[in-house]
Amino acid sequence: MVVVSEPLLEFEEVSLSFKGVKALSGVSFDVREGELFAIIGPNGAGKTSAFNCMNGVYKPQEGDIRWKGESILGRRPDRIAELGIARTFQNIELFAHMTVLQNLLLGRHIRTDVGWFSGSFWTKKARQEEMDNRDKVEDIIDLLEIESWRQYPVALLPYGIQKRVELGRALAMEPELLLLDEPVAGMNLEETEDMARFVLDIREELGIAIILVEHDMGLVMDIADRILVLDFGTPIAIGVPADVQRDPEVIKAYLGEDVDA
Amino acid sequence: MRGRPNFFASYEAEQGLLPTTTKKIFAVLVLIAAISIPFEVFPILDKFAEPAWLVLFNRSLIFLIAALGLNILTGLAGQVSLGHAFFMGLGAYTAVVLGGSAEGLWGLGLPIWIWLPMAGVVPALVGILVAPTAVRVRGLYLAIVTLGLVFIGEHIFRNANSIAGAPEVGREWPRLTFRIWKEENPLIDFSRDGQWFGVSLSGEAKTFFFLLVVALVFVVLAKNLSRTRIGRAFAAIRDRDVAAEVMGVGEFRAKTQAFAISSFYAGISGALFGVVVGRLIPETWNLFLSVQFVAIVLIGGAGTVAGSVMGSFFVVMMPRMVENVTRFLSEQAVGDGPVSAIADVVISVNGDFGIVSLEAQGPGLSIFQLNQVIYGLLIAVFLISEPLGLFGVWIRIRNYWKSWPFTY
Numbered sequence: 134m135v136v137v138s139e140p141l142l143e144f145e146e147v148s149l150s151f152k153g154v155k156a157l158s159g160v161s162f163d164v165r166e167g168e169l170f171a172i173i174g175p176n177g178a179g180k181t182s183a184f185n186c187m188n189g190v191y192k193p194q195e196g197d198i199r200w201k202g203e204s205i206l207g208r209r210p211d212r213i214a215e216l217g218i219a220r221t222f223q224n225i226e227l228f229a230h231m232t233v234l235q236n237l238l239l240g241r242h243i244r245t246d247v248g249w250f251s252g253s254f255w256t257k258k259a260r261q262e263e264m265d266n267r268d269k270v271e272d273i274i275d276l277l278e279i280e281s282w283r284q285y286p287v288a289l290l291p292y293g294i295q296k297r298v299e300l301g302r303a304l305a306m307e308p309e310l311l312l313l314d315e316p317v318a319g320m321n322l323e324e325t326e327d328m329a330r331f332v333l334d335i336r337e338e339l340g341i342a343i344i345l346v347e348h349d350m351g352l353v354m355d356i357a358d359r360i361l362v363l364d365f366g367t368p369i370a371i372g373v374p375a376d377v378q379r380d381p382e383v384i385k386a387y388l389g390e391d392v393d394a
Numbered sequence: 395m396r397g398r399p400n401f402f403a404s405y406e407a408e409q410g411l412l413p414t415t416t417k418k419i420f421a422v423l424v425l426i427a428a429i430s431i432p433f434e435v436f437p438i439l440d441k442f443a444e445p446a447w448l449v450l451f452n453r454s455l456i457f458l459i460a461a462l463g464l465n466i467l468t469g470l471a472g473q474v475s476l477g478h479a480f481f482m483g484l485g486a487y488t489a490v491v492l493g494g495s496a497e498g499l500w501g502l503g504l505p506i507w508i509w510l511p512m513a514g515v516v517p518a519l520v521g522i523l524v525a526p527t528a529v530r531v532r533g534l535y536l537a538i539v540t541l542g543l544v545f546i547g548e549h550i551f552r553n554a555n556s557i558a559g560a561p562e563v564g565r566e567w568p569r570l571t572f573r574i575w576k577e578e579n580p581l582i583d584f585s586r587d588g589q590w591f592g593v594s595l596s597g598e599a600k601t602f603f604f605l606l607v608v609a610l611v612f613v614v615l616a617k618n619l620s621r622t623r624i625g626r627a628f629a630a631i632r633d634r635d636v637a638a639e640v641m642g643v644g645e646f647r648a649k650t651q652a653f654a655i656s657s658f659y660a661g662i663s664g665a666l667f668g669v670v671v672g673r674l675i676p677e678t679w680n681l682f683l684s685v686q687f688v689a690i691v692l693i694g695g696a697g698t699v700a701g702s703v704m705g706s707f708f709v710v711m712m713p714r715m716v717e718n719v720t721r722f723l724s725e726q727a728v729g730d731g732p733v734s735a736i737a738d739v740v741i742s743v744n745g746d747f748g749i750v751s752l753e754a755q756g757p758g759l760s761i762f763q764l765n766q767v768i769y770g771l772l773i774a775v776f777l778i779s780e781p782l783g784l785f786g787v788w789i790r791i792r793n794y795w796k797s798w799p800f801t802y
Binding site: 188190209210211214215219220222226227228229230231235238239240241242243245246247248249252253254255259260262263264267268302306 | 622629633645
């Protein structure tokens with residue numbers, strides 16, 4: 134018997150609308166273990182809405198979202214996070230009053246269980262856990278090369294570093310699936326290359342599946358395994374970068390209709 | 395170690411309660427100074443050994459406990475609450491029902507080791523009951539909801555005469571003593587003058603030591619909470635609640651926990667307040683008391699334990715300072731002195747012009763009103779110019795001297 138690897142995350146005919154506006158209509162795709170899956174599309178195509186559905190921030194009206202075969206529709210965001218789905222945000226959503234270290238340690242929340250009581254009394258268990266956490270977080274700091282920013286409040290950091298810290302915070306959750314919402318938006322070429330390297334490192338060294346939403350086509354075509362193209366909430370193409378690039382529907386969505394045709 | 399005070403060889407050393415040598419020395423000095431006050435060891439601190447000053451210190455320590463609670467809720471978890479006085483009252487009446495004894499009123503006469511913890515537990519449980527309503531709203535709306543609690547509380551306390559005593563009369567709290575059970579002579583009596591290990595101490599001094607230990611315990615607990623997992627979860631909810639949820643922090647759960655913990659602190663503080671003051675009227679637990687705690691948190695420094703300490707001492711001591719200054723100025727205004735000209739303008743004597751008057755009915759503000767005005771001004775000034783309060787001021791001074799003679 135052939136064992137087919139179960140998809141990690143499945144979208145089945147997901148539709149989401151706000152009053153009259155259709156944000157997503159009939160979106161289906163699946164992401165497998167270790168895959169780097171990209172979602173692209175013009176502005177307002179529903180890419181971030183798709184993320185918010187996966188996170189439980191929005192609840193789609195139709196369709197089903199499954200995690201390892203089990204429906205996660207209607208679950209609270211913190212419950213979904215516990216399953217191992219981490220994400221970064223398009224507009225940085227770091228905890229501005231906390232230091233880089235505290236932000237990353239907060240990412241460890243779901244992987245730890247010291248409560249208010251053992252925390253208050255600084256019990257042996259709490260102490261042990263804090264030190265283990267610190268160890269894990271230091272590994273991430275190392276991976277993302279943010280050693281020198283460790284003790285800074287995040288509000289003081291430059292934009293590129295903040296993006297990196299946010300990625301680190303998501304990694305601290307030890308996720309199985311990482312949702313990256315425009316990780317290189319607003320970055321210069323050098324910063325983009327750094328970020329691309331980190332994304333590839335994460336995937337290869339940590340084996341985490343990644344869903345990437347991004348406008349930088351060069352980056353997406355270079356690193357993605359498969360691509361889903363959305364236009365006004367409707368999926369218009371799905372496949373490997375080379376095929377998607379040649380798809381006439383995709384070209385039409387991005388460049389508009391040919392006048393002569 | 396020498397020469398590199400900020401070199402840490404382990405995570406544990408860096409994440410300790412008092413990570414640097416300077417902080418350790420400072421903490422020990424403050425503790426020694428505090429302990430020495432009733433013994434009149436250091437001439438500078440002698441004045442504070444008077445019972446009148448010790449009473450103020452005691453009140454500061456009691457307020458500190460409640461302030462730590464509100465700082466966890468408001469400063470750390472970002473939930474503005476005006477209901478703190480209600481939870482303090484709840485703790486106080488739990489203590490008096492369990493520990494008090496009086497003709498015609500409820501009172502079981504149990505010892506301190508029962509009533510003190512229960513005075514925290516009961517408000518914490520009520521806090522959990524109230525939390526679901528409070529968790530749904532945020533910011534200003536939450537402040538209004540919790541404001542409602544104070545009014546409901548005042549109404550209940552005024553009408554539950556078998557618990558709180560008659561309105562405007564109140565009832566007596568048990569004295570601060572330690573008994574094993576209901577025996578006649580307490581093992582330790584903190585409220586009466588007497589000898590401890592051959593040193594004669596006033597009741598106020600004994601109470602001071604008791605409160606110092608309790609407050610210290612709560613300071614350490616609050617500090618520990620804020621540097622571990624739950625404390626970070628609270629701060630995350632405060633800074634960005636949606637992001638916190640996506641990171642796996644349950645908003646409902648975290649806010650409920652914050653409410654329960656802060657109510658626990660408030661309850662303990664309320665019980666000690668009743669016990670140390672001795673007799674309180676049901677109207678004690680009003681909005682003004684709540685506002686005082688908001689003032690402590692904002693003036694001291696939201697989200698910091700050191701800020702709670704500075705804030706509660708400042709807010710409790712300030713009225714006395716203002717009174718002393720006013721009295722000094724009024725003496726100057728009547729007689730001749732170096733500042734009598736200014737004093738004459740500020741103080742109204744025998745009905746002439748002046749901003750402050752010592753007579754209750756005189757023109758100008760009474761000392762009580764002046765204090766209110768100063769509270770308001772201080773809150774506004776700190777909110778606008780130094781959101782971290784006295785703690786922020788301290789940080790600025792510290793950083794200035796750390797980098798001296800350079801500007802940064």
